[in-house]
Amino acid sequence: MAKLLKSGKLGERATRKVILMAVGIVGYGGYVPRYRIKVEDIARIWGEEGYRIKESLGVSEKSVPDLDEDAATMAVESARNAVRHAGISPQSIGALFVGSESHPYAVKPTATIVAEALGATPNLTAADLEFACKAGTTAIQCCMGMVSSDMIEHGLAIGSDTSQGRPSDTLEYTASAGAGAFIIGKENLVAEILGTYSYTTDTPDFWRRPSADFPSHGGRFTGEPAYFKHVVNATKGLMERMKFGPKDVDYVVFHQPNGKFPKEAAKILGIDVKKLEPGLLTPMIGNTYSAASMLGLAATLDVAKPGQHILMTSFGSGAGSDSFLIKVTDGIEKKRSRSVPLSTYINKREHLDYGQYVKFRKKLKSL
Amino acid sequence: MRRVAVVGVGLTKFGENWDHSFRDLITEAGIRALADANMSGADIDALYGGTMAAGRLIGQEHITALIADYMGLNPIPATRVEAACASGSVALRTGYMAVASGIHDHVVVGGVEKMTDVSTGEVASALGGAGDQEWELFMGATFPSLYALMAKRHMHEYGTTEEQMAQVAVKNHYNAARNKYAQYQKEITLETVMKSKVVSSPLKVFDCSPITDGAAVAILAPLEQARKYTDTPIEIVASAQASDKLALHSRESITRLDATMIAAKKAYAQANVEPKDIKVAEVHDCFTIAEIMAIEDLGFCRKGEGGKMTADGATALNSKISINTSGGLKGCGHPVGATGVKQIAEIVWQLRGQAEKRQVTGAEIGLTHNVGGSGATCVVHILKRTN
Amino acid sequence: MMNSSPSSWRRIPERYCLIGTSCETCKANYFPPRLICPKCRRKGKMVDKQYSGIGKVYSYSLVNVPPSGFEIEAPYVLALIELEEGPHLTAQVVDCEEKDVSIGAPVRMVFRKIQESGPHGLIHYGFKFVLSK
Secondary structure (H helix, E strand, O other), rough: OOOOOOOOOOOOOOOOOOOOOOEEEEEEEEEEEEEEEEEEHHHHHHOOHHHHHHHHHHOOOEEEEOOOOOOOHHHHHHHHHHHHHOOOOOOHEEEEEEEEEOOOOOOOOOOOHHHHHHHHOOOOOOEEEEEOEOOOHHHHHHHHHHHHHOOEEEEEEEEEEOOOOOOHHHHHEEEOOEEEEEEEEEOOOEEEEEEEEEEEOOOOEEEEOOOOOOOOOHHHHHHHHHHHHHHHHHHOOOOOOOHHHHHHHOEEEOOOOOOOHHHHHHHHHHOHHHHHHHOOOHHHEEEEEHHHHHHHHHHHHHHOOOOOOEEOOOEEEOEEEEEEEEEEEHHHHHHHHHHHOOHHHHOOOOOOOHHHHHOOOOOOOOO | OOEEEEEEEEOOOOEEOOOOHHHHHHHHHHHHHHHHHOHHHHHHHHEEEEEEOOOHHOOOOOOHHHHHHHHHOOOEEEEOOOEEEEEEEEEHHHHHHHHHHHHOEEEEEEEEEEEOOHHHHHHHHHOOOOOOHHHHHHHHHOOOHHHHHEEEEEHHHHHHOOOHHHHHOOOOOOOHOOOOOOOOOOOOOHHHHHHHHEEEEOOOOOOOOOOOOOEEEEEEEEEEHHOOOOOOEEEEEEEEEEEEEOHHHOOOOOOOOOOHHHHHHHHHHHHHOOOHHOEEEOOOOOOOHHHHHHHHHOOOOOOOHHHHHOOOOOOOOOOOOEEOOOOOOOHHHOOOOHHHHHHHHHHHHHOOOOOOOHHHOOOOEEOOOOOOOOOOOOEEEEEOOOO | OOOOOOHHHHHHHHHHOOOEEEEEOOOEEEEOOOOOOOEOOOOEEEEEOOOEEEEEEEEEEEEEEOOOOOOOOOOOEEEEEEOOOOEEEEEEEEEOOOOOOOOEEEEEEEEEEEEEEOOOOOOEEEEEEEEEO
């Protein structure tokens, strides 16, 4: 594969690289809260037919954070799993980024909370990213750059969200909670990141103003001009630049706002939808926003074998898409025993009714 | 060291005293105690006041200056003593030491708490200050929950049952119904306790002492002068105090209070008596499990048998040993700073033969046991009628 | 609640990471940390001790009547946890119901919100525990 991208499409900078020195994933971890609410139970409240909504979204239930959980606590849980899996000292983490659109504070960093809880302070740099649902994968790219330039030994990229949905809005059926954490480094890799490419435009299909409790969205506008355009172009861009095709990858992970979009994107790209299966979690846990593609990647790595290739493309509304080509290394088997498989969290679940859910998400104004 | 006697005691009614302020309560109890001792304010040399949380509950600190002022006792020295729920007993012990040492002759000791001027939540937070704010309360612990942890472990180690704990409440309400000063004047059944709402499992509402306003005052004098003021001086034959780790989690065991065991051992030695010599005792039953642990730690039964002893009726009025004839903290009420002094008043009345419908026949030696927080302070006094 | 920024901040190592102390003289482990060993006093030498966060339930209670600040979380399980290194501490056990908990049940530490200083104040994080298989 070429080290430098050849001239891109019109308007793209010819100097952009897609491939780096050997950089990859040293360890990873995920976290999904224990509580779930079924789509049917939300639909019943609003007089909708649950089976239709379940069918049209391809989602049967979603995760709900406990009252004492937020993006910071979930980030810590996932990061602790990642550090244990990687087998590294927290003090070797030189950069820590937390991507979220539900940071617990409007002003006061999350990443420092996580760094303290990991015992990674004070010799590191850290930052919070807010970049719609792709903030976590953007954090991976930041870490890749810093690791490959030898600024740091290990970078920790986290996507964590307790996403919000206005009662009765379509988002309410899918907006869920979870966190994924990846430790990026050069040695003892479980998977090598062969290259990454981003496709970025301002396409306002989803937003929340500072004073608003819940986000607004563009309805069907979130589909073709937003999700599909960016996911497809980022993926195609990476394929073209790195000269591989749908058949060269064993697994595919796409951002997954619902259970349907990733499959449609795969079809557009000529990818066998079966390759999505291990990483398509939204049908069971809903849309974990910044964590969605990262958790999909974690679940895929849980089953992937050395030598297999994984394609991951994230998407953030108004943010664009990051596409990655990842090759699983022999190192993955050695670290299996230290990992907490994502299935542990996905299978351990307790259902709430809508009243409990309203309390848990503090949707009553008087709470 | 001089021998010390209690020559006068006085209480307010315990309960929700909406029409009494903090200063009204302590003044009323003080007047009664002085009248009981046939003394005038001019006879008093020093004042010690025990209150736990006046700062949180009524926004007032410097409370012994207030008490001395409103009791017309200026300019005598007036000193506040604080040891959570044991504040009253520690104040009494401080007064005892002042008289015994010869520094002061006539000392007034007051205990008082005004708890109903704030919400229940604020009371709970204020009382929480008796525990470890940073490592217990911060985590969501409450006082009932700390005693619930002890109860659960006691059940685990000794097979104590919820019914046995409930029997403590039934007995103490029975006694309270025979004490005109008590907050509760009604007897209750086992079923009432067992069916009451769970506060912190396994403890239910009726396992818990209530929120109470009240004050208690005792007047101390050297024994050799006591007959000037009373025909039946009651001598303080032992005054012992011990401390323990503040937080429950730092203790070696949570099914006993080491501070109680140590203070009791010292007190028995000072008084030269044994547990079997005690016929009446006021023990710290802030929760029913606390009384069960107290009668074990004080040596009235073997460790682990407090529940059985209670259920067998051996602690009822005029049984083997009459425990909490006042109704205890559970039935009489628990104005925290006042409790330790109230226990003294009850034993004084019992030893004088003035305990009316709850009189223990032939009571000559009595014991008080007062605990601060979850057991980090414990004070034991032994009182004896001098003939 | 009595939680100011400095009082919460100075407890971060303990509450976030379960760092306590150990006495090099008598080898006793302490959590929460202490400046002096109560057994050895000035003869003791206290050093930081990282606890694993693994332990078991020593005693527990379901708190139905919470203190202010914990109203929305109630009822919750409060427990004394016996850490595998010896010390006991007070913490909530989450992700479970009272009937799932028993004395001796194995637990491990998780990171959760403990309380908030109102809607405009700081969020105080720290350790809680979950039942481990």
